[in-house]
Amino acid sequence: MRYFVTGCAGFIGSTLTDRLLSLGHEVVGYDNFSTGRARFLERALAHARFRLIRGELSEAGELAAAMRGCELVFHLAANADVRHGLEHPRRDLEQNTLATLQVLEAMRAAGLKHIAFTSSGAVYGDAVQVPTPEEAGFPIQTSLYGASKAAAEGLIGAYCAGLDFRAHIFRCVSVLGERYAHGHVLDFQRQLAADPLHIRVLGDGRQRKSYIYVHDCIDAMLLALERATARINILNVGTEHSCSVDESLGWICAALGVQPQVTYGGGERGWAGDSPLILLDVGRLRALGWQPRLTIREAVQATVEYLRANPWVLESCA
């Protein structure tokens, strides 16, 4: 089967691309390399079944031409920075919502009808119900990132209703593992590389979040594509577990062999719009037969090991 992957040079995109190639599929990858890394694609580029196209999602003609002949579009390209939305108020809307419209329009032009989209647990805002199921009450958004992903889901819904598109929408928790290039593990590790004796933590350290290992996330998505067969399939992707920022910091410090003095920013939220508790109900995913391979602790450790072995990621990230 021939897949089209937007954001193919990103953390999840490149890992998905490698997986699809290893399963014998063809992959056409599309990326503008704004945050994607060429090094993540070294393995894929050695493959005859991989074709890389450097382009913007706003280039409608190029995008549609690149898609032609593919059967499924994995739309992963996104601004993944949850924290700084209000400093760049148009960014999430443009890179996550409008970009999704551009992908949908290109699919329409190219005659493709099936999209798999990586949404986010952030679409639930401050969920009333925790663990949060997919059919939780109408959410009130708390971040521009979450709002932009929810809005992208809305666009996909409209294309399914009006143009007979099919969709798999994955509301993922934060993803960890090899090629991780953004988030708290990297923040902490970069701080500790600069000064192993001191570290600053946003919030009070007690915020609890759920995480998933990147290969478990990809297992979940591929399994759902096979087994969830409604017109629109919406699935939480995470584990039943969460950890506090302090716990995660403890695992990171143990792995690095450091014992820094911790300074807390204070408050129950790491930043405005941060949710102090993210834990999704993954019963729908479990019912498909999915099983995670790694615990959160193991996923944090794998991430630390990866970043230690690849200091260029620490150094090059924004």
Add this chain to the structure above:
Amino acid sequence: MRYFVTGCAGFIGSTLTDRLLSLGHEVVGYDNFSTGRARFLERALAHARFRLIRGELSEAGELAAAMRGCELVFHLAANADVRHGLEHPRRDLEQNTLATLQVLEAMRAAGLKHIAFTSSGAVYGDAVQVPTPEEAGFPIQTSLYGASKAAAEGLIGAYCAGLDFRAHIFRCVSVLGERYAHGHVLDFQRQLAADPLHIRVLGDGRQRKSYIYVHDCIDAMLLALERATARINILNVGTEHSCSVDESLGWICAALGVQPQVTYGGGERGWAGDSPLILLDVGRLRALGWQPRLTIREAVQATVEYLRANPWVLESCA
């Protein structure tokens, strides 16, 4: 009090403007006259407490400057055409979602923090629960219009969470009454003006929708501003009643004294993404003490009378 009203030359915007002026308030109105009508503002323009600014919401500096000194922003400017979203796929996103971001950013620049926003019952998509309460399950969007309004709500939520904005979000059913310039009553009346013996109806005529009279809608919004005091107040605005397309057509024909032969487009939906049943739970609004003045039938009749007395509306609308 000084209000800022976007879309002040529209159906609801101009009626709201007149009401606020008659209550003794000052109004700064902003409109680009893309669908607004200068004639709707004749009464307001005779008022010393009204100031009209012709401009685009994309003109950030002008918009913020115009707002300065106002206490509350009524953001009504929107593309109100629910039906043709997929023919102009960027229009709803630009005129409803991005435009709301522009309003929020202008408010931020001007130091305003309180927004009243006319959202829509369309944000519920095909609601599972009917009558649909505000906290209904996470909606799956079925139209680009509904998706764009839900997305705008999301942006407002993020500004409330991150920048201490306050919001009143009104999820309105279709509005009827004087200055009505868009929708099924106008479609039918225009068809019957051209040929009183024949009429074409989209769908099977059995789609049921709820409607509200424009002055009842404005009563609801002003009452909620006074009595709903949370940071984010989300309220359905409609009545407990609905009518079928056929019933409405019957009232229109009776009022016009015609008996046309009806041809149905067929299918339970009037168009792709149309919802065959829209009825909102308005308990939250009722609990504030709100009472509607007109039944749906009376509101349809008032609309027919208005359009009959103002043939220029029939003739000039797109």
